[in-house]
Amino acid sequence: MQVTFLGTSSGVPTRARNVSAVALRLPQRAELWLFDCGEGTQHQFLRSDLRVSQLRRIFITHMHGDHIFGLPGLLASLGMAGSCQGIDLYGPDPLRDYLEGVLRTSSTRIGYPLASHRVREAATAGTVLLDDDDLIVRCAPLTHRIPAYGYRVEQKPRPGRFDVQKARELGIPPGPVYAELKAGRSVTLEDGRIIHGERLCGPARPGSIFVYCTDTVFCEAAVELARGADLLVHESTFAHGEAEMAFQRQHSTSTMAAQTAALAGVKSLALTHLSPRYVHGNTVTPDDLLEEARAIFPNTLVAKDFLTLEVNPEEG
Numbered sequence: 351m352q353v354t355f356l357g358t359s360s361g362v363p364t365r366a367r368n369v370s371a372v373a374l375r376l377p378q379r380a381e382l383w384l385f386d387c388g389e390g391t392q393h394q395f396l397r398s399d400l401r402v403s404q405l406r407r408i409f410i411t412h413m414h415g416d417h418i419f420g421l422p423g424l425l426a427s428l429g430m431a432g433s434c435q436g437i438d439l440y441g442p443d444p445l446r447d448y449l450e451g452v453l454r455t456s457s458t459r460i461g462y463p464l465a466s467h468r469v470r471e472a473a474t475a476g477t478v479l480l481d482d483d484d485l486i487v488r489c490a491p492l493t494h495r496i497p498a499y500g501y502r503v504e505q506k507p508r509p510g511r512f513d514v515q516k517a518r519e520l521g522i523p524p525g526p527v528y529a530e531l532k533a534g535r536s537v538t539l540e541d542g543r544i545i546h547g548e549r550l551c552g553p554a555r556p557g558s559i560f561v562y563c564t565d566t567v568f569c570e571a572a573v574e575l576a577r578g579a580d581l582l583v584h585e586s587t588f589a590h591g592e593a594e595m596a597f598q599r600q601h602s603t604s605t606m607a608a609q610t611a612a613l614a615g616v617k618s619l620a621l622t623h624l625s626p627r628y629v630h631g632n633t634v635t636p637d638d639l640l641e642e643a644r645a646i647f648p649n650t651l652v653a654k655d656f657l658t659l660e661v662n663p664e665e666g
Contacts, residue, residue, distance in 0.1 A: 351376060351505065351558045351661035353581060353620075355653045356394035357386075360565075360587045360601070360623040361416055367655055368394050369416040370623060372562060372583060374503060375400065379484070383407045385501060385562045391420035392427055398656055403433045407480075409469075409487075410441030411564055412498035413448065422452040429461045436463035440479065440489075442497050443468050473499050490575040492566035494600045500566070500575050505557025509534050513550050520545065558661040561616070564623050567597060568606035576614035581661045583653070584610055585623035589634050590642045604639040608646035619643065619650040620659065 352375040359367035369388030373395075376383065382404040384391075395402045405428070411417055428434040439445070446466040453460065472479040473489040480487035485505055492498040512532040522531070522545060530537045531547035538544050561576040564585035576582045587601035596603045602610075604621060611619040621643060628636050636652045643650040 351503070351560055352658055353560060353583065353661060354398060354400060354658045355620075355622060355655055356391055356398065357388045358622045358624060358653045358655055359416075360585070360625050362626060363388075363390060364626045364629065366629070367624065367626075369420075370411075370564065371420065372622070373398075373400055374560060375404075376485075380404055381406045383409065383503070385409045386411055386417040386564070387419075387421040387424055388416045389419040392424045394655065395424075402428070403431070405437065406435070407438045407440065409501050409562075410439070410445055411492075411500065411562070412494060412496055413442055413444050414496065414565065417565075418445070418448070422449065422456070422458070425449075425453075425460060425464065426456075426458045429459065432461070434462040436465070438465045438467065440467045440469050440487075442499065443470055469499055470497070488575065490571045492563060492572060493569040494565045494567070498565050500561065500563035500572055502562075502575050502579070503560045505559070507554040507557055510552030510554055513552070517550055556663045558663055560661050563610070565601055567600045567602055568609060572610050573613045576610060576616055579614065579616040580663050581618050581620065581659060582611050582614065582616040583620045583622055586621035586639055586643065586652075587623050587625050589628065589639055591634070604642040605646055608643040608650060611647040611650070617649065617663075618659075619647055620653045621650065622653045624652070 354373045356371035356373055357368035359369050363369050368390050370386040371388050371391040372385040374383040469479055469489050473491045478486055479489050488502045489499045492500050527537050531550050534547040536546045559579040561579040561582045563572045584607040585602050586604045586607045588596040588603045590603050590605045593603050607621055628634055640652045
């Protein structure tokens, strides 16, 4: 998995940061998944190395404008391009009505399959939102002024590493049969021998885990959702010194995000959704938020637009 930040500001865009959007690239299947779609997200795609034609799923956390105002324009552009194979859209209950209203009143026609899925039931019941044989998506209700949801994408365990040398010693000829054995399946060779793939593979390797939590004040649900993640992307709207404002507005401080990461036992934390007040030259800067978070959870970074991170459990 690869995560690319397309927007890391909260509320309004700045010259350096657009509003919320995070792309999850799945190279093994040539797909992109998008988490939130603030205004201008399609422009951010154009400025990145990502191919919007690979977009297949969009997950929306909540209905505030800095997370959804870019969605109608992006969906309309995908229709005009004529290359979209279909989009599955996940989000809060009002999302479907909002989108249908915008598209209807703007006379916008979507020329590809667009399926909308409400996530509230899966989030409150703790059930799986999506299972597509390779990836499992779960969600959880966060604590914000309006219903908001965090998302967890978990790759299922991968087959162990294939022992090519051992296969050669057994006289197994290279070719398509290797792919079958790598997948752990059994094959029958031309000489009649039956080779069991699992005997040529090492222990199963854990899959990658990516978690996205915004907008929320500190809450136990976020901790549980992020448990053991390789990368937690968590909002950090405010510095620790403005904790009172953070509680009033139901947002997180740098230290709340770090506490969530520490309690959840994640491998790395990326702070996003920073207030526009924190820019270099002001009294408090993103570097200060980073220092506050690292005092609690050392493996923290501050995200910036177009930053790309690998999500790899073997590098955590």
